[in-house]
Amino acid sequence: MMTCPSVPAIPTLWLFSILLLVVSLNAQNKSWDNPICTEGILSVPRGNPAVMTCNISNTFTDVTIQLSANGKDKTIFDKKPQGNFSWRGWELQVQGGLAQLVIKDTQDDHTGIYLWQLHGRQRCYKNITLNILEPSNEDKVPDTTLFTSFPGTVVPRSPRWNVPQCLT
Incomplete structure (x- = not known):
């Protein structure tokens, strides 16, 4: 009479649990906001x-x-929802997953660190620093270049606003 060796249930259960965890994490990650912002x-x-x-x-x-x-x-x-908003020279346009802050005529009082609190499925925080330079005749750009890609370089976050990037 030939008998099959018994396979312990614990390793099988452990493997199944790991597999279930991986599938669950992958499903959850697809719902993350993954913010991409103007940097630095x-x-x-x-x-x-x-x-x-x-x-x-x-x-x-x-x-x-x-x-x-x-x-x-x-x-x-x-806490502005979807739509277009304007206040003292700043214009915010929020449409779907795109938010754009436009300053048409930058002045010295626009200089500083902008903290963005983004709320989609999570709450995310991004810092963008705006510097105003002395203009030169060559620096004047026509209004057609208003909507540009994500310029800039990475800069450290302000210590006062040192918070996690996204919170669930």
Whole structure:
């Protein structure tokens, strides 16, 4: 009589649990917002347009933008849903998973660190620094270049706003 060796149930159960965990994590990751924003320092000659953009893979629930300059924080837009909004020279356009902050005529009071609080399926935080430069005749650009890609280089986050990038 020939008998088959018994296979312990624990390794099989353990393997099944790992497989289930991997499938679950992959399904969850597909719903992440994965924000892509203008990064680092954006330098624009005074009087020229500036555009900062954040794009996520889901639809925005709301967007909040604050400006930190000269030791003070100022809320520019607070929990704005889909649509177009304007306030004191700043224009915010939120459509689907795209949010764009436009300053058509940059001035010194626009300089600072912009904290974006993005809310899609998670709440994400991004910092973008805007510097205003002295204009030269060569720096004047026509309004047709308002909507550009993501310029700039990576810069460290402000210590005051050192928060995780995305929260669930």
